[in-house]
Amino acid sequence: MKRITAILLLLCLTTAARADKVKVRLYSNNTVNALSISFDLGAYNLYVDGDRLLEDMVGEGRSVVVRAKGDRMNVSVNETDYGTFSRIRLEATDTACILCLNPEGSKQRTYEGDLEVRPHKNEHLLLLNEVEFETYIAGVVQSEIYGKQTDIFRIQAIISRTWALRNISKHHGDGYNFCDHVHCQAYLNRCIRPDIMMGAIQSSGETLVDEGGRLIETPFHSNSGGQTANSEDVWRTALPYLRSVVDTFSYRMRQSDWTKTVSIDKWLGYFARKHKLDTHDPAVRDSLLNFTQERRKVRLMGVPLTRVRVDFQLKSTFFSVEADSASGNVVIHGHGYGHGVGLSQEGAIRMVGLGIAYDSILYHYYTGAVLHHDPTANQNYVAHYVAQIARIIEEDKHKTTQTHSKKDDWLGRLFRLRDREEREEVYVESEQDNEKDWQYEW
16 A cells, blocks of 8 residues: 555754654553554554564454563464564554554553554553654644634644654653653544644644744643743743743633642641741741732742642642631632643633634743744645645534544545545545444453
């Protein structure tokens, strides 16, 4: 089968970096001892110990099971046990290929691209997804933000792309580029929503840079609570584009406000034991029990609020404290969720809903940053596939009673559409097989 380029071959060239494919460690926060791999779409070649082909065209109806066995792995395909190997690789034979991963004890996920499995320490498995960079970005956007308007996803794609290009070598010493958790960026599935993919495609070639054309750091959080934080207030390094800004757009959203109750004894005892404050001193006691923040502060009686947040597992450092002597508790009234630096996702969602342009939203949160448009990005290509996705979305609005097959979802249709255009062949939708359940039962 002819190997075609991935849907988003719109590589992001900036003055600082560009990316083609990336390797992402999957289930990085989980312990994986055994893995079942099935196939939602397309076929894969199964290689072991380098370039040795074990089976070709492994696809729908087949199941590859990998189990850790010391410093090696046992591999079986359906009922055939092939023995143990030091490394396996599933390589897609075409663009429209989707893997379904079922690790023992963890939730099922689906991904595009290739999969490499290696033995890991203590008889665990290391899973690496090698995938087109822009396909990875679309999966990150789906994992990191919610909403309905396309510009929400365009904004998230820009800041996720910028971060990824700037940090492309973050896990270089480990043999991959990124992990799939918040240590890097969440990447918990392939992108399955056409509106999210549309936003990602529309953002192609867009990154945020400083005045010198260098990629900036683009941290983001769920909700600022009404005011973002300076970068040095959280991570000690002052960056000119990460300045505290008033953010009323984050009010009255899902994560705007929260409360937590702690006993007075526990609250005062924490500051006495861990930070050596004299909580018997009336002035110190009053400051700890009646702390307010109308605007963000950095410390409480000299104690970094970032430390207090971690130790009490608070949603943010933007909180006030009120003592209730009758109950013997302090009530912590908090605002926002996350570190507070950079873009507030819920603030951005509100701004998009108000009709504010996506670039203005980025400039609001990243002070003085410049939106860089990659001159090599093919805008005709972007416009073409945005139009195709828009058509698919519109078609699906009129198919509310139709059961959508995994093998015939919007992305599969888009892949086949391009296959047909490139090969001048006719794709007959009605001839596709019906959906099957690929959930593996351990």
